[in-house]
Amino acid sequence: xxxxxxxxxxxxxxxxxxxxxxxxxxxxxxxxxxxxxxxxxxxxxxxxxxxxxxxxxxxxxxxxxxxxxxxxxxxxxxxxxxxxxxxxxxxxxxxxxxxxxxxxxxxxxxxxxxxxxxxxxxxxxxxxxxxxxxxxxxxxxxxxxxxxxxxxxxxxxxxxxxxxxxxxxxxxxxxxxxxxxxxxxxxxxxxxxxxxxxxxxxxxxxxxxxxxxxxxxxxxxxxxxxxxxxxxxxxxxxxxxxxxxxxxxxxxxxxxxxxxxxxxxxxxxxxxxxxxxxxxxxxxxxxxxxxxxxxxxxxxxxxxxxxxxxxxxxxxxxxxxxxxxxxxxxxxxxxxxxxxxxxxxxxxxxx
Numbered sequence: 001x002x003x004x005x006x007x008x009x010x011x012x013x014x015x016x017x018x019x020x021x022x023x024x025x026x027x028x029x030x031x032x033x034x035x036x037x038x039x040x041x042x043x044x045x046x047x048x049x050x051x052x053x054x055x056x057x058x059x060x061x062x063x064x065x066x067x068x069x070x071x072x073x074x075x076x077x078x079x080x081x082x083x084x085x086x087x088x089x090x091x092x093x094x095x096x097x098x099x100x101x102x103x104x105x106x107x108x109x110x111x112x113x114x115x116x117x118x119x120x121x122x123x124x125x126x127x128x129x130x131x132x133x134x135x136x137x138x139x140x141x142x143x144x145x146x147x148x149x150x151x152x153x154x155x156x157x158x159x160x161x162x163x164x165x166x167x168x169x170x171x172x173x174x175x176x177x178x179x180x181x182x183x184x185x186x187x188x189x190x191x192x193x194x195x196x197x198x199x200x201x202x203x204x205x206x207x208x209x210x211x212x213x214x215x216x217x218x219x220x221x222x223x224x225x226x227x228x229x230x231x232x233x234x235x236x237x238x239x240x241x242x243x244x245x246x247x248x249x250x251x252x253x254x255x256x257x258x259x260x261x262x263x264x265x266x267x268x269x270x271x272x273x274x275x276x277x278x279x280x281x282x283x284x285x286x287x288x289x290x291x292x293x294x295x296x297x298x299x300x301x302x303x304x305x306x307x308x309x310x311x312x313x314x315x316x317x318x319x320x321x322x323x324x325x326x327x328x329x330x331x332x333x334x335x336x337x338x339x340x341x342x343x344x345x346x347x348x349x350x351x
Contacts, residue, residue, distance in 0.1 A: 024063070024125050026093070029249060035095040036249035036306060037123060045091035049081050056206050058087050063220055065110040065127035065209015071259065071303045092306040093125065094247035094256040102236035103144075103197075105130075105217060107137055108243035108258045109304055110209045112197075112217070116230060126227065127209050128197075129218035130261075137217065137239065142190045144197075144235045147228060150176035151186040151198070178202045183221055185228040189237060197237075199224040211262050244271065244299075246278045247306070251314055253282060253290070254306035257298050271299050283310065 026037035039045065049058070055078045059069040070078060072088045081087065095113060096106045100123075104113045107130045114124040131137040153174040174180050183199020197217040200208065207213075208220055219227065243258045243266065255275060260266050266274070275295060279288055290310040298307040 026123050026125060028121050028123060031248075031250070034249050035247035036092055036254050037095060037125075038092050038249070040091050043091065045089045046086050047089060049083060049085050049087060051083050053081055054079050055081060055087070059127075059209070060205065060220070062089060063127055063223055064090065065129070066206060067110055067209045067259075068127065068304060069209075071301075072305065074303075090305060092249070092254065092256075094245040094254055094306050095123070096238075096240055096242050096245060098238040098240055099236075102238065103231065104238045104240065105137075105197075106240050106242050106245075107139075108241050108261065109256075112219075112227075114227065114231065117232075124227075124230075126219055126223045129200075129208050129210050129212050131211065131213050131216070137213070138191055138193075138195065139239050139241055140191075142195075142237045142239065144187050144231060144233055144237060145190045146188045146233060147231075148186045148188070149228070150184055151180070151182045152176055153180055153182050183219075183224055185224045187224075187228065187231060197224070197227070244274050244278060246275070246282050248282070251312050252308050253279070253310040253312070255279070255295060255298050255309050256304060256306040257302050258304050259302045268299065272296075275299060279310070283312070 024039060026039060029036065047058075055069055055073060055076055056066060058064075058081070059066055062069075068090065069087075072090060076085065076087060093111075096104050098104045100115050100120075101117070102115065104115075105111075105128070106113070110128055110130060112126045112128050114126070116122060116124065176184070179201045181198075181201050181204065182196070183201060186196045186198040189195045189197065195216055197219065199221050200218050204212070204218070205220065208218060212218070241261075243260065245256045247254055247256075255278075257271070257275070272295075279290060279295075280286060283290075288310055291308070294307050294309045298309070
């Protein structure tokens with residue numbers, strides 16, 4: 001009980017003091033063909049802790065999910081970080097293989113990406129929780145059909161029965177307030193079953209970045225309020241499951257790998273075969289000469305940090321000679337394949 005009270009005080013102080021960082025906004029790569037975003041250009045994404053605290057406190061401060069920060073710091077004690085210890089934060093992220101418009105939820109990494117309309121140079125990213133093994137978050141393309149500020153929660157009968165069986169009966173209506181599981185904002189999705197992107201109550205704030213909900217997508221309070229303000233009704237939402245992603249940044253190919261969700265087990269061989277198919281597709285080579293050791297390490301660590309595995313050789317521009325075409329004839333516009341078209345393979349699974 002004492003520990004619960006201490007957590008409550010920590011959370012209350014953080015929220016009241018508005019010390020929680022809002023969504024991370026990344027600059028899109030300058031090359032339209034690149035799809036790796038970077039938060040710290042210097043490459044140093046570690047922080048030195050200036051007081052004794054827990055790894056979950058650090059996750060809350062930087063709006064990272066619990067699973068994410070634990071995988072990045074496997075040797076750090078989750079419950080006690082001593083003053084002066086160094087904690088690793090994520091730096092690069094490979095964008096999911098979806099259209100670059102609206103919202104993408106990659107449930108494998110417990111992370112959301114929002115491409116603001118009219119802001120092709122930016123993408124916003126948020127941590128979130130998802131449905132647990134027996135209440136899976138559905139996959140597929142949908143959209144935001146309505147938004148509600150300070151929503152009341154009407155628990156469905158199935159959830160009320162579950163809570164009653166655990167000795168925690170729920171009322172028919174939970175009014176807005178600090179203990180409402182929907183938090184202060186809710187974005188309703190065009191899916192059967194009242195699926196929402198919503199905030200969280202004060203008691204479940206450390207569940208962000210975990211499989212813990214009844215299927216909805218749960219966000220930090222400040223994050224969902226920021227998202228609520230910028231996402232219009234009708235925004236497309238792509239809910240995907242991509243535990244392995246590959247992407248280019250300045251002619252270097254990176255791979256990003258995440259652990260299996262609860263109740264799923266890909267296996268190392270299947271994971272390697274999936275990675276190889278993605279590498280072949282992205283490089284356009286049947287047998288690309290990639291860094292086998294780096295790939296194996298990424299598929300073993302599964303820490304979500306992109307790892308460089310391949311560098312393509314770009315031929316130097318042709319020297320201009322007297323036989324060159326006149327400027328007005330050779331000025332052809334570079335027209336790469338648009339990322340708006342995306343690659344829908346694998347994410348239209350339905351419910």
